[in-house]
Amino acid sequence: MRALIDGRAMAQALSARTAEAVAELRARDATPVLAVVLVGNDPASEVYVARKLAECCRVGIGSIEQRLSEDCTEAQILTLIDSLNADDDVHGILIQLPLPKGINAGRVLDRISPAKDVDGFHPVNVGRLSTGTGGLVPCTPLGIMMLLDSVIDDYRGLNVVVIGKSNIVGKPVAMLLLEREATVTVTHIETRNLPDITRGADVIVAAAGAPHLVRGYWVKPGAVVVDVGITQITDHDGRKRIVGDCATHELDHAKAVTPVPGGVGPMTIACLLSNTVTAARKTVN
Numbered sequence: 603m604r605a606l607i608d609g610r611a612m613a614q615a616l617s618a619r620t621a622e623a624v625a626e627l628r629a630r631d632a633t634p635v636l637a638v639v640l641v642g643n644d645p646a647s648e649v650y651v652a653r654k655l656a657e658c659c660r661v662g663i664g665s666i667e668q669r670l671s672e673d674c675t676e677a678q679i680l681t682l683i684d685s686l687n688a689d690d691d692v693h694g695i696l697i698q699l700p701l702p703k704g705i706n707a708g709r710v711l712d713r714i715s716p717a718k719d720v721d722g723f724h725p726v727n728v729g730r731l732s733t734g735t736g737g738l739v740p741c742t743p744l745g746i747m748m749l750l751d752s753v754i755d756d757y758r759g760l761n762v763v764v765i766g767k768s769n770i771v772g773k774p775v776a777m778l779l780l781e782r783e784a785t786v787t788v789t790h791i792e793t794r795n796l797p798d799i800t801r802g803a804d805v806i807v808a809a810a811g812a813p814h815l816v817r818g819y820w821v822k823p824g825a826v827v828v829d830v831g832i833t834q835i836t837d838h839d840g841r842k843r844i845v846g847d848c849a850t851h852e853l854d855h856a857k858a859v860t861p862v863p864g865g866v867g868p869m870t871i872a873c874l875l876s877n878t879v880t881a882a883r884k885t886v887n
């Protein structure tokens with residue numbers, strides 16, 4: 603019964619549409635440009651940033667990589683953001699998280715111009731999302747909605763359980779689902795009797811960062827399950843692999859599930875590119 607929602611194929615299709623939009627902007631001499639700021643040398647962040655820059659290149663978006671050392675000051679980061687905010691040739695600014703200890707991430711993100719905030723983390727964009735008044739939407743939640751849209755026509759009244767209350771995924775995806783008039787329950791690490799709650803769900807969005815948390819008996823037959831988890835584990839034979847928050851092999855009774863890898867992950871980067879085009883378009887129209 604279970605169908606896999608192919609995030610790679612959907613991300614490719616979205617990126618193809620983005621590439622067309624980029625070509626139109628380029629023809630009008632308005633090449634979209636994304637600035638990516640990486641502070642320090644966290645290995646995972648290095649990989650993510652390299653991937654983001656490569657994808658920009660693939661669709662024709664210009665990119666600027668700005669690197670600051672691990673021991674730079676918050677003031678240096680803020681000065682860099684000020685200069686990127688003031689640069690009319692830069693349309694999107696992304697500060698790769700996490701920032702080194704001692705740097706106040708909230709103050710840093712608040713400094714980005716909301717119009718260039720392609721991550722959608724600035725309080726103005728968070729406020730716009732929660733009031734349903736436009737703005738740039740965080741990439742992972744945007745990607746999750748596109749994956750869900752491929753299997754759900756009408757969200758009205760559906761019971762959706764979100765596992766995880768992060769600012770990056772849990773809270774914003776809950777807002778997007780509320781806009782579609784789903785009945786949304788946001789759960790988290792302190793939630794009691796979580797399986798009792800998920801068993802009533804038509805849709806589960808698992809974003810807890812806890813490998814194989816969601817077991818087969820947590821999911822009612824015919825439910826749709828989006829797995830946002832990406833945790834690297836070491837198998838008993840010593841091999842490393844990426845697993846999600848769901849025990850997908852126990853979910854044959856679900857209607858559809860997103861695989862890990864190849865589900866939400868590819869959509870996140872495709873949505874970053876699409877947000878960069880959205881930000882660039884606003885400056886030319």
Ligand code: GUN
Pocket residue numbers: 696697698699700721741742770
């Ligand atoms: N680090 C992990 N996820 C993200 C993300 O979505 N945006 C940024 N800027 N950093 C991250």
